[in-house]
Amino acid sequence: MEKNSMTYTAIFSFIITFILVFLLTLTYIGTKDRVSEYNKNYEISAILKAIGVKFKDEEVQKQFKSIFNLDLPTNKTMIGKINGEDILVSKFSGKALWGTVTGIIAMDKNLKTIKGIGIISHNETPGLGGRIEDSWFLKQFRGETINKNMIKVVQGSGSGNYNFNDGIIDGIVGATRTSKSIEVMINQKIKSLREEVGNE
Amino acid sequence: MSKYKGILKENLWDNNPVFVQILGICSTLAVTNNLTNTFIMTLSVIFVAGFTNFTVASIKHLIPGKVRMIIQTLIISFFVIIVDLLLRAYLPDISKSLGPYVGLIITNCIIMGRAEVFAQSNNPLISLWDGITTGLGYMWILMAIAFIRELLGFGTLFGISVMPEGFQTWTIMIMAPSAFFILGIAIWIINNIRLSKESSK
Numbered sequence: 276m277e278k279n280s281m282t283y284t285a286i287f288s289f290i291i292t293f294i295l296v297f298l299l300t301l302t303y304i305g306t307k308d309r310v311s312e313y314n315k316n317y318e319i320s321a322i323l324k325a326i327g328v329k330f331k332d333e334e335v336q337k338q339f340k341s342i343f344n345l346d347l348p349t350n351k352t353m354i355g356k357i358n359g360e361d362i363l364v365s366k367f368s369g370k371a372l373w374g375t376v377t378g379i380i381a382m383d384k385n386l387k388t389i390k391g392i393g394i395i396s397h398n399e400t401p402g403l404g405g406r407i408e409d410s411w412f413l414k415q416f417r418g419e420t421i422n423k424n425m426i427k428v429v430q431g432s433g434s435g436n437y438n439f440n441d442g443i444i445d446g447i448v449g450a451t452r453t454s455k456s457i458e459v460m461i462n463q464k465i466k467s468l469r470e471e472v473g474n475e
Numbered sequence: 476m477s478k479y480k481g482i483l484k485e486n487l488w489d490n491n492p493v494f495v496q497i498l499g500i501c502s503t504l505a506v507t508n509n510l511t512n513t514f515i516m517t518l519s520v521i522f523v524a525g526f527t528n529f530t531v532a533s534i535k536h537l538i539p540g541k542v543r544m545i546i547q548t549l550i551i552s553f554f555v556i557i558v559d560l561l562l563r564a565y566l567p568d569i570s571k572s573l574g575p576y577v578g579l580i581i582t583n584c585i586i587m588g589r590a591e592v593f594a595q596s597n598n599p600l601i602s603l604w605d606g607i608t609t610g611l612g613y614m615w616i617l618m619a620i621a622f623i624r625e626l627l628g629f630g631t632l633f634g635i636s637v638m639p640e641g642f643q644t645w646t647i648m649i650m651a652p653s654a655f656f657i658l659g660i661a662i663w664i665i666n667n668i669r670l671s672k673e674s675s676k
Contacts, residue, residue: 284539291534291546295553302557306564313567398574402508402649405572448646 318348318379318395322364325393326357326381327417352471354384362390365468369460372452374398376407380464386472389426391417392461404453411435415444424465428458479604486608489669492585493616494662499585503617504654506576510633513621514614515562515569519577521610523554524586528606531594547590548581555580585613620657624648 277283316332319339323330330338340346343355343364352365361384368377376397381390392413399405406412415435419426422442429436431445446454492498499520506516530550531538538546559577562570570577580586589609594602625631628648630638647653 278537278539279541284542287537287539288542288546292549295549299553299556299560302560306560309564310567313564317567396571400505400574402512405574408572449650 315347321393321395322348322379325379325391326362326364327391328357352468363468365464367460367464369456369463371397371399371456372404373400376456376460380461382468386465386469387420389416389419389421399450399453404447404450406447406450407453407457412447419444421465424469425462426458428454478601482601482605483608486605486612487615491612491616492609493613494665498588499583499613502576502579502583503620503658504651506573507617507621507654508624508628508649510618510621510625512569512573513617515566516573516576517610517614517617519558520580520583520613521607522558523551523580524589524610525603525606526554527551527586527590528594528602529599531590532597532599532602535595544591547587551586551590552581585609616661620654620661623657624653
């Protein structure tokens with residue numbers, strides 16, 4: 276067959292596309308279980324990390340169940356018990372610079388203190404906004420008392436604000452928009468949690 | 476054998492994709508503020524460049540001229556998605572922190588350039604070698620930039636703290652503009668060396 280003819284081009288394109296897509300599908304099926312298992316554990320680990328529980332990688336699901344009495348995280352507000360203290364855990368999400376950031380926040384049941392936050396997924400620039408996942412940033416939230424039902428993310432020294440009574444968090448240097456978006460997301464979540472709990 | 480050596484030298488220095496051909500600059504700016512990410516990213520480029528060249532060279536007689544470039548892009552995308560899937564499954568943390576950049580290897584002109592210029596007119600084995608060495612040429616200059624940026628920007632190397640206590644990190648090094656400066660200075664110095672060598676010949 277003439278190599279530059281229409282028929283040959285169409286057949287060739289079809290066959291090569293078919294072969295490549297077939298191989299891709301095989302790879303996808305081969306790795307699917309691993310990825311979904313990882314994602315499931317990743318979310319649970321993020322929750323456990325946010326509430327400050329130490330955990331072993333093999334036992335995340337068991338430990339999660341013992342605190343929340345749930346098999347898997349849900350999208351509703353979850354109530355758990357650590358050391359006899361009730362905590363509320365809820366997912367938050369919102370738009371940041373490049374895309375949606377999803378995370379979880381843990382608060383005491385009076386909604387006065389943040390017990391911790393964790394980031395589940397984001398599309399921020401690696402090394403800049405992507406540093407919202409770093410522990411120095413997240414640690415600032417652990418035990419932070421909220422001020423007038425709000426937190427504030429400000430431009431600070433870049434090494435973190437560990438005064439837990441002022442409701443102020445140091446933003447990430449070079450990632451002002453991402454830092455601000457986190458502030459907006461968390462304040463919205465605190466507001467909606469207050470409505471949900473009925474502001475007791 | 477000397478042919479393989481010549482290609483190695485050509486791709487690592489004389490015709491380096493980054494500082495001589497000035498290709499693949501966007502990824503140079505984006506992923507070089509952290510050595511671990513840079514290493515995985517450049518390793519992926521080596522893999523994709525090598526296998527794309529090999530595949531294109533193997534089936535070059537079958538590819539109709541009219542759709543040549545589309546088929547090359549298809550093959551590149553195939554290998555990039557394979558890399559992306561494997562990273563997701565086996566190195567999920569790195570895959571998360573690289574974000575969209577792995578997928579963007581598809582648009583890296585270095586790979587398309589080698590497939591079109593080299594693999595279309597050479598046998599599969601030497602094309603594989605050309606792809607791998609081009610990737611290495613890309614790797615060493617990116618790793619050198621990442622070394623400077625991570626050291627000064629975070630005070631760490633591969634995430635391990637190496638700078639003395641109290642070292643003031645340079646925020647500019649974390650941000651993309653610093654890659655412009657470092658790459659620009661590197662191109663200037665390296666091309667000066669190359670030119671002075673040539674003129675002394």
